[in-house]
């Protein structure tokens with residue numbers, strides 16, 4: 361299942377990405393599914409790829425706000 365659009369695809373159509381080692385700079389592609397860690401699967405839709413970039417950037421929250 362694609363993590364962005366949540367549609368189901370055959371595994372051959374999904375790209376695996378794992379969280380980058382060392383903490384929090386997004387995801388790295390893992391086409392051979394060789395890397396440890398939790399896999400995030402992304403379909404071939406360019407819109408999903410674009411959203412995935414933001415999804416990847418999520419650990420860093422900069423909202424410039426106070427409090428929270």
Ligand SMILES: [Zn+2]
Pocket residue numbers: 362363364365366367402403404405408
């Ligand atoms: Zn998708």
